[in-house]
Amino acid sequence: MTDLVQLERRGVVAHLTMNAPGSLNALSDAMLAALKARFTELGTDGSVKVVVLKGAGKAFCAGHDLKEMQAGRQAPDKGRAYFADLFFRCAEVMQMIPALPQPVIAEVHGIATAAGCQLVASCDLAVAAEGTRFGVNGVNIGLFCSTPMVALTRNVPRKVAFEMLTTGEFIDASRAREVGLVNRIAPHEALAAEAGRLAETLAAKLGAAVKIGKRAFYDQMTLDLAAAYEHTAAVMVENMLWRDTEEGISAFIEKRKPDWAV
Template sequence: MADVVSLHRQEPQGLVLRELSGRVLRLTLNNPPANVLSIALMQALMAELDEVAQSSDIRVVILAASGALFSAGHDLKELTGHRADGDKGRAFFDETLRLGADLMLKINRLSQPVIAEIDGLATAAGCQLVASCDLAICTDSSTFCTPGVNIGLFCSTPMVAVSRAAHRKQAMEMLLTGETIDASTAKDFGLVNRIVPKQYLQQVVNKYAAIIASKSPQALKIGKQAFYRQADMGIAEAYDYTVGVMVDNMLAPDAVEGMGAVIEKRTPEWKDE
């Protein structure tokens, strides 16, 4: 078993905890009690993801959270505090929401797969964060919502990720009602992949991460990028695009190695690229 290296970074204020185990990096939101996505936390998380993007050693990222809530979304106190600004907070609101959008896009564009590990409530931009990850595994007591409509603020930016993860009518149900859904409903909607008992959550997530980390990093990078690009295309365009992607993939060193290993009945050896 690979050694576990814990690096609890303190800038800024330990808002994101970092634990590297072999090829898998666990990033834990650490902004109690609600793990709100403040400017500082989002910047800290983006800095971590920037490092991941430059690493050939990390194959999978797990995004978890400390405490009883996964994330309550953007920091309403931080946002409201800028209503006294000369522009009534417009510039700060714009900065916060654009930073949030950049964070979600960074997860989407990262070569390495990102698995959300949820235990507790994921609401508003916290639900957006879950929906932005490639896979999501939660406890049976986890809950999800996009409640902006309840306070006169439609969850328009969370809508982007949620409407791409959940089925369209179910996404609209969440957005229009603002009601909280349980883990089983979230799975039916398409927000999460698996539901597990609390005591097995980390074990199951680690198993998924280890399985994915054992695959070709070249194939994972090519596949993740192609998945999201083709999803926005018409079916004919998607086939035309993915044929080209797969031809290029078949010429890549790991595909040469992998196909040869099948024929020779041996375990393939991947390049760290």
């Protein structure tokens, strides 16, 4: 099953490739299970400092597998139980990404539509090829992208999200960067190199600091202002007491490279 999401380790960077090009890497039942397995594996792998997620073939991800969804209607309940389980499993996978200790970079090309756009929005960072199109276009077939909306509205301004959701229109990579869905854009032939450079930049930092910082980043977003400052101050106190942080500050003051233990 995990062959659907191939894993390649390049030093401390793990590259995950959704490998179902014939379906434009649709989030089938099997694909969701494979992603869950890979994220579970990486979540306990202390040797990996950054994860890059991409899709094989012509596209990053075209969203849910509509043929599987239609087949689910054949059940006596018209698919109610299957659909409830499907959206639960998809949400579970999406939530695993911010919960991972490593930063996750989406390397996006072709299209990222519906739950595929949700997948990009769920990643911590995104690099897109020029010409990539993004959409939450379920409304065009009578299915409002309500679950993709959750991740999308946590990335882009409210009116931009609502326009995308209600018109079903696509935005290109430049617009996606403008509204905050994408961090960087590269020519298609330079996409992998650009994503790799970003991954290596993150991997060069103190891994423990990035890990504690990522957790604090998402935790504080759910708190009111005073509680967010209280929480992050406690995180910084813990961070400051580390040996490697003391060494990093000393190295900066002394204008030398830090001698980190990890």
